[in-house]
Amino acid sequence: MADDIKATIRAFIFENFLFGDESQPLPDEMSLIDNDLVDSTGILELVGFIEKRFEMKVEDREIVPANLDSVARIVGYVGRKQAS
Amino acid sequence: MCGIAGYFGDGVAPADAVPLLSGMADALAHRGPDDSGIYTDRDIGLTHRRLSIVGLADGHQPMLDGSDNLVISYNGEIFNYVELRARLIAGGRRFRTQSDTEVILHLYDEMGLDCLHELNGDFAFALWDTKLRRMVLARDRMGVRPLFHAKRGDTLFFASEIKALLTVPGIAAELDPYALDQIFTLWTPLAPRTIFRGISELPPGHLMLIERGRTEIRPWWRQSFPDAGDVQHKPDAVEELRALLDDATRIRLRADVPVGSYLSGGLDSSLISALAARAVPGNLRTFSLGFDTQEHDESRWQAMMAATLGVEHHAVRCTANDIGRLFPDVVRHVERPILRTAPAPLGKLSALVHDHGLKTVLTGEGADELFAGYDIFREAKLRRFRGRQPQSRLRPLLFQRLYPYLPGLKRQSPEYLAKFFGAGDDKIDDPLYSHRPRFRSTGSAKLFFSTSLKEQLGTYDATAELAAMLPADFPRWHPLHQAQYLETSFLLPGYILSAQGDRMMMANGVEGRFPFLDPRLIDFAAALPPDMKLHGLREKHILKQAAKGLVPEPIIERPKQPYRAPDSQAFAAAPPDYLEDLLSEKTVGKGGLFNAPAVEKLKSKMLRQGASSFRDDTAFIGIVSTQLWLDTFLTR
Numbered sequence: 001m002a003d004d005i006k007a008t009i010r011a012f013i014f015e016n017f018l019f020g021d022e023s024q025p026l027p028d029e030m031s032l033i034d035n036d037l038v039d040s041t042g043i044l045e046l047v048g049f050i051e052k053r054f055e056m057k058v059e060d061r062e063i064v065p066a067n068l069d070s071v072a073r074i075v076g077y078v079g080r081k082q083a084s
Numbered sequence: 085m086c087g088i089a090g091y092f093g094d095g096v097a098p099a100d101a102v103p104l105l106s107g108m109a110d111a112l113a114h115r116g117p118d119d120s121g122i123y124t125d126r127d128i129g130l131t132h133r134r135l136s137i138v139g140l141a142d143g144h145q146p147m148l149d150g151s152d153n154l155v156i157s158y159n160g161e162i163f164n165y166v167e168l169r170a171r172l173i174a175g176g177r178r179f180r181t182q183s184d185t186e187v188i189l190h191l192y193d194e195m196g197l198d199c200l201h202e203l204n205g206d207f208a209f210a211l212w213d214t215k216l217r218r219m220v221l222a223r224d225r226m227g228v229r230p231l232f233h234a235k236r237g238d239t240l241f242f243a244s245e246i247k248a249l250l251t252v253p254g255i256a257a258e259l260d261p262y263a264l265d266q267i268f269t270l271w272t273p274l275a276p277r278t279i280f281r282g283i284s285e286l287p288p289g290h291l292m293l294i295e296r297g298r299t300e301i302r303p304w305w306r307q308s309f310p311d312a313g314d315v316q317h318k319p320d321a322v323e324e325l326r327a328l329l330d331d332a333t334r335i336r337l338r339a340d341v342p343v344g345s346y347l348s349g350g351l352d353s354s355l356i357s358a359l360a361a362r363a364v365p366g367n368l369r370t371f372s373l374g375f376d377t378q379e380h381d382e383s384r385w386q387a388m389m390a391a392t393l394g395v396e397h398h399a400v401r402c403t404a405n406d407i408g409r410l411f412p413d414v415v416r417h418v419e420r421p422i423l424r425t426a427p428a429p430l431g432k433l434s435a436l437v438h439d440h441g442l443k444t445v446l447t448g449e450g451a452d453e454l455f456a457g458y459d460i461f462r463e464a465k466l467r468r469f470r471g472r473q474p475q476s477r478l479r480p481l482l483f484q485r486l487y488p489y490l491p492g493l494k495r496q497s498p499e500y501l502a503k504f505f506g507a508g509d510d511k512i513d514d515p516l517y518s519h520r521p522r523f524r525s526t527g528s529a530k531l532f533f534s535t536s537l538k539e540q541l542g543t544y545d546a547t548a549e550l551a552a553m554l555p556a557d558f559p560r561w562h563p564l565h566q567a568q569y570l571e572t573s574f575l576l577p578g579y580i581l582s583a584q585g586d587r588m589m590m591a592n593g594v595e596g597r598f599p600f601l602d603p604r605l606i607d608f609a610a611a612l613p614p615d616m617k618l619h620g621l622r623e624k625h626i627l628k629q630a631a632k633g634l635v636p637e638p639i640i641e642r643p644k645q646p647y648r649a650p651d652s653q654a655f656a657a658a659p660p661d662y663l664e665d666l667l668s669e670k671t672v673g674k675g676g677l678f679n680a681p682a683v684e685k686l687k688s689k690m691l692r693q694g695a696s697s698f699r700d701d702t703a704f705i706g707i708v709s710t711q712l713w714l715d716t717f718l719t720r
Contacts, residue, residue: 015685018682019683023535036699039492039699041697045697063500064497
């Protein structure tokens with residue numbers, strides 16, 4: 001399950017923030033902001049994607065780097081939300 | 085305001101001189117539609133395209149002095165020429181014309197190169213001193229008027245615009261990849277570098293001296309600030325500012341043709357227009373730009389100011405369709421890639437001025453740099469404030485107040501805001517501290533650079549090159565003054581005054597005049613205590629005080645709205661015909677500068693969604709303009 005989420009998230013990031021450039025490294029723990037993959041609008045794009053793809057509501061208070069700033073954190077966040 | 089060009093050296097055969105100079109002048113015809121002239125002598129050629137504004141009947145150039153010892157080809161205006169002329173006449177000098185050009189010749193004859201310090205104006209000129217066999221190229225303090233040069237063998241060629249240099253056989257257009265990196269990081273190439281390899285810009289406030297086989301380029305002026313501990317409070321500063329602004333505006337109304345004024349709806353141009361309207365009662369015409377998009381449009385404020393002044397007001401609307409349609413021409417005039425479409429509407433505005441028969445307009449440019457109007461100054465102050473209590477969850481929320489026009493920030497948590505604006509926060513002594521987040525977010529657009537371009541650039545760091553250019557006393561200045569220096573010395577000449585200023589005005593034969601860039605005001609503003617400029621988070625504090633009684637209170641107190649135009653949003657709303665081919669994988673791949681498949685995806689995303697993230701927007705306009713630049717200058 002977590003692997004499916006991870007594959008979905010990675011595909012979204014590659015397509016939307018790296019524009020298909022798979023030569024770019026994307027380790028699971030890599031910060032999306034520190035490595036200039038997303039900016040403030042990018043975060044909202046990501047939130048919009050998560051809400052639509054995983055059919056869940058991302059609360060404003062949940063839009064924090066601890067939940068969304070790397071592939072691993074997003075996977076963990078989505079997994080926790082689904083479990084709850 | 086005109087176009088100048090010429091050469092110095094033995095690389096031009098006498099029979100080729102006139103055709104070569106004519107070709108250079110023709111490339112500058114838009115800058116000077118009223119007259120043209122050529123001067124040649126052994127190893128020297130000068131040409132001139134004239135836009136007649138002062139001394140209409142007798143200002144023909146290149147101009148010789150009375151003894152035929154000095155020859156000048158000059159672009160610009162010396163606004164204190166009346167006082168200088170009177171002083172020179174009182175000293176026994178005799179004038180043959182009414183022009184400001186002749187004033188420079190006399191002044192140089194009397195003072196040599198020191199004459200530059202006497203000139204209150206915007207200028208770029210080539211002066212040939214036949215007795216000393218000395219060529220002088222000089223450029224005004226802030227870089228209002230452009231001047232470029234290139235060598236072919238031992239012969240130096242120079243011109244107001246690069247397109248004139250490209251008419252010289254043997255001077256070819258080639259891309260400088262480091263300049264491209266600079267544009268995609270700093271918004272501008274760092275003078276003397278230009279996007280054309282082998283073609284240099286004479287930096288603002290510099291002169292070039294060629295004599296006895298030696299070439300020397302040196303600064304004759306540079307922006308400076310007092311040491312942080314030496315800043316003095318001025319009790320009468322508001323009154324002094326008013327008086328200086330009044331005089332700076334008054335002398336910029338000197339012309340033998342009518343002078344108009346831009347009216348953006350903001351404080352700066354409103355104040356200048358008010359002072360101008362007072363100086364020429366019933367005689368000022370104002371010009372404004374409107375947009376269909378609400379977030380860019382300031383028509384309401386423009387109308388309010390025009391009604392207050394009772395002037396004859398003209399406005400033009402710029403649509404999404406206009407931006408895409410005009411953009412190739414913008415790149416041809418600007419002669420380099422740009423990251424915003426903002427120059428395009430300004431080209432439409434200068435066309436409006438031209439269509440109403442005016443050749444000269446006042447603008448409010450320079451106030452944001454001198455009096456700390458830009459958000460980046462407030463942002464840097466807030467970042468330092470937050471950095472003192474990094475755990476605070478309240479302080480980062482102030483960033484949302486700073487950028488109410490950026491919808492992407494509204495839903496962000498304090499943690500994210502701290503991260504977005506936190507670039508370089510751990511290095512408060514970094515000379516580029518104020519600009520790190522901007523440079524970083526702009527630089528993220530380099531994601532789209534092709535592998536081969538990235539390999540060529542290697543570890544090159546444009547910000548390191550910028551930092552290495554800062555003056556020795558820079559570290560001793562107040563942080564606000566450091567940030568102001570970065571704006572006034574690099575972005576102002578490199579982008580605002582050139583891409584949005586000179587090039588967009590001269591494209592339609594219109595001369596811009598900038599009262600805020602009067603050297604007396606530059607010195608005055610630099611010496612002001614930082615809190616008289618940025619008072620808490622209130623920008624342009626002293627200017628707002630000076631504007632009271634001249635500008636309606638709602639305009640003084642309205643939140644600052646930076647001049648912006650729709651970027652990718654415009655291309656999404658009305659994709660121009662050329663876009664598909666320009667950004668096709670084939671064309672982009674052939675250009676070799678960008679990752680073609682990634683650009684294809686970016687284009688699809690932009691056209692699907694319109695305005696997107698800062699990075700995507702920057703990348704999209706940067707790529708479109710770079711591809712247009714390649715198409716205009718390299719592949720033809």
